[in-house]
Amino acid sequence: MSTSTVILPTQLLPQEKMWRVLIPASAGCIMLLAAFLPWLTDPVKGNMMAWRLPLDIVWQFHVDVVNYGVLCTGCASYVFYITFAKARGHNDASMIIAGLLCFVPLLLFLLQYTCIDIVASTILAHHKTQVLLIQERYGYGAPADRIKLQPFDVNATTVMGRLILLVDQVSIGALLPLVSAWLLLDSGRRGSRTMRRIRDGQGTHRIQSWRIWLTVGCVTLLLFGLGPSSTLCEYEAKLLLSSGNYTQALYWLNVADMLNPGLEQVPSFHIERGQALYFLYPNQQSDDSRIYLAWVYRGQRDYLDAYQELLPVWQTHRNESWTVSEMSTTLEYLSEYTKYLNGPVVLRPAHDDTALRWLLQLTLVDSSNVYGQYQVGRIQCDLHNYPACAIYMRVTLRLNHNADIQSSAYTYMALSDIGLGDYASGRNLLFQAVQLDPSYRNNTAREELSGLH
Numbered sequence: 226m227s228t229s230t231v232i233l234p235t236q237l238l239p240q241e242k243m244w245r246v247l248i249p250a251s252a253g254c255i256m257l258l259a260a261f262l263p264w265l266t267d268p269v270k271g272n273m274m275a276w277r278l279p280l281d282i283v284w285q286f287h288v289d290v291v292n293y294g295v296l297c298t299g300c301a302s303y304v305f306y307i308t309f310a311k312a313r314g315h316n317d318a319s320m321i322i323a324g325l326l327c328f329v330p331l332l333l334f335l336l337q338y339t340c341i342d343i344v345a346s347t348i349l350a351h352h353k354t355q356v357l358l359i360q361e362r363y364g365y366g367a368p369a370d371r372i373k374l375q376p377f378d379v380n381a382t383t384v385m386g387r388l389i390l391l392v393d394q395v396s397i398g399a400l401l402p403l404v405s406a407w408l409l410l411d412s413g414r415r416g417s418r419t420m421r422r423i424r425d426g427q428g429t430h431r432i433q434s435w436r437i438w439l440t441v442g443c444v445t446l447l448l449f450g451l452g453p454s455s456t457l458c459e460y461e462a463k464l465l466l467s468s469g470n471y472t473q474a475l476y477w478l479n480v481a482d483m484l485n486p487g488l489e490q491v492p493s494f495h496i497e498r499g500q501a502l503y504f505l506y507p508n509q510q511s512d513d514s515r516i517y518l519a520w521v522y523r524g525q526r527d528y529l530d531a532y533q534e535l536l537p538v539w540q541t542h543r544n545e546s547w548t549v550s551e552m553s554t555t556l557e558y559l560s561e562y563t564k565y566l567n568g569p570v571v572l573r574p575a576h577d578d579t580a581l582r583w584l585l586q587l588t589l590v591d592s593s594n595v596y597g598q599y600q601v602g603r604i605q606c607d608l609h610n611y612p613a614c615a616i617y618m619r620v621t622l623r624l625n626h627n628a629d630i631q632s633s634a635y636t637y638m639a640l641s642d643i644g645l646g647d648y649a650s651g652r653n654l655l656f657q658a659v660q661l662d663p664s665y666r667n668n669t670a671r672e673e674l675s676g677l678h
Contacts (some may be wrong), residue, residue: 246308252408253304254492255401256327260297262398264334265391267349268356269595271626275398280333281342282449296330297402303618304409324409331402333449339387341452344490344546350381350390351550355596359630360559362575362603365668367629378559382493384456388476455485462497471501492551496520511537516551526570528558539590549591557596602637611641632661636670643673666673 248489263272307319338346357376357437360367362604372393380386458481465474478498481488488494494558499517502509513533522531542548560580564570573580581604602617618634618641625631639654658670665671 246311248408248412249304249311249323249362252323252327252405252412253301253308255408256304257301257402257509258404259330259398259405260294260301263396264293264398264402265338265349265392266396267352268394268627269352269625272396278334280533281337281345282451287420293334296333300327300330300402300405309453314577320409320413324413326408327406327409329400331399334389334399335388336449336452339384339393339546340456341449342487343381343387344487346387347491347493347550348389349394350379350386351553352595353379353390353394354554354557355594356627356630357631358596359559359599362600363629363633363666364575366666368666376561409442442621451484455488458484459488459494459497462501466497466500469504471505475501475505490546492547492554493515495547495551512541516548518550519555523555523558526562528555528562529564531555532559553587553591553594555599556583556590559583560587560597560600565667576607578608580604593624595621595630598624599634600632602634606637606644609644611644614638614641627677628661629666632658632667632670635661636667636673640669641675 251580258352259277262275264275264278265273267273274294275297276292278293280291280293280296283370300323304323307323310319314425338349353374354376357374357379361376370393372389374389374393379390381390439498461599462474462477462481465471467476475498478494478501482494495513495516499511499513499520502511503514503517506514515538519531519534519538522528522534532552532555535548535555537547539552560583562570563573563577563579581601584597584601584604588601589593591597598617602621605611605614605617615638618638621634635654635658639651639658641651642648642654643651652674655670655674658667661676662670
């Protein structure tokens with residue numbers, strides 16, 4: 226007959242009494258703090274708090290109530306519970322379980338943004354591209370990124386590309402669960418040695434809970450294993466496409482689509498399927514084969530032909546995110562690059578107003594494109610069309626929460642007011658631009674402001 230171990234307070238050293246309560250309590254506080262800190266920094270939307278990041282487990286299951294803030298709060302509540310129970314002789318194995326539990330939010334976060342929610346990663350990549358394009362037009366330095374990326378090199382079509390983007394945009398809140406988990410696991414390891422030292426040798430009572438853990442593991446694998454499985458199927462399809470086995474590639478793409486329906490909203494998936502359809506049925510043109518041809522033309526820097534291939538697809542699917550994304554990318558290329566007669570494709574000069582046609586089309590395709598709104602405003606200011614410049618810069622301010630872009634937008638709104646003769650309003654706007662630029666990068670606003678004194 227086995228008896229439960231009872232830990233007497235007198236059997237513990239003073240230092241052991243302290244860490245048995247203080248360390249798990251600290252871990253619980255850190256976990257709770259993670260629920261109220263930003264986990265992700267969207268280049269356009271700004272900091273995304275844990276409460277604003279819904280948990281995505283594929284099959285289009287989005288419930289705002291189930292988010293990373295709730296997960297962190299639940300983990301913190303369990304840690305506080307075992308902290309209270311530790312003083313009453315609770316088994317130290319629960320400390321190890323709590324430490325492993327604190328890993329769960331971070332693991333789900335990484336899994337979601339690399340393998341499951343491909344749509345969110347694609348949007349994040351597009352926002353990053355827009356901000357990088359705007360920064361190149363400042364005329365002064367921009368804040369350094371964690372990982373140096375070029376505008377059109379931001380890639381969300383591969384797991385590695387999504388991971389690089391996530392590392393560049395991750396915030397402090399996502400790292401705090403690591404600290405909590407380390408404290409709890411280390412505390413559980415130390416506590417296990419203490420328990421072995423003070424046990425009475427009569428054994429302990431263990432509850433056989435392997436069936437429960439097996440059930441939980443199977444359910445978890447079913448819910449969260451679909452995304453990685455879809456990623457593996459898509460990777461297999463890419464290998465088959467590169468070897469010319471288009472029939473099998475199309476099969477694996479359909480399997481990937483079944484496992485993760487969100488792929489239907491991602492341009493790269495339609496490009497891959499379009500490649501298979503283009504070579505399997507060369508006489509049957511489809512939307513996917515057109516988007517594949519546009520992608521090929523864009524790789525050859527033939528942006529105008531790419532636009533012409535995409536135009537009928539966009540006209541048919543104006544509200545589909547994958548057509549809007551692909552059309553926007555092509556128009557961004559057309560806005561940034563130009564081709565002179567019998568010459569190569571080159572980057573447009575800084576004050577080239579011939580890009581206005583493509584930028585206006587970009588704002589028509591995607592009115593939320595910050596780069597398009599900002600660049601149209603810049604060109605309108607250069608053309609001395611000050612009322613139009615002010616309108617587009619106000620839209621830029623409304624669409625984004627990036628302080629550097631806001632500072633630049635206020636600067637051009639001020640220049641517009643000054644150009645219209647409203648010096649008082651222009652000066653106030655310049656003060657706002659300077660206030661949003663504590664790092665003293667916006668030389669345009671400061672030089673203009675100094676000339677108004």
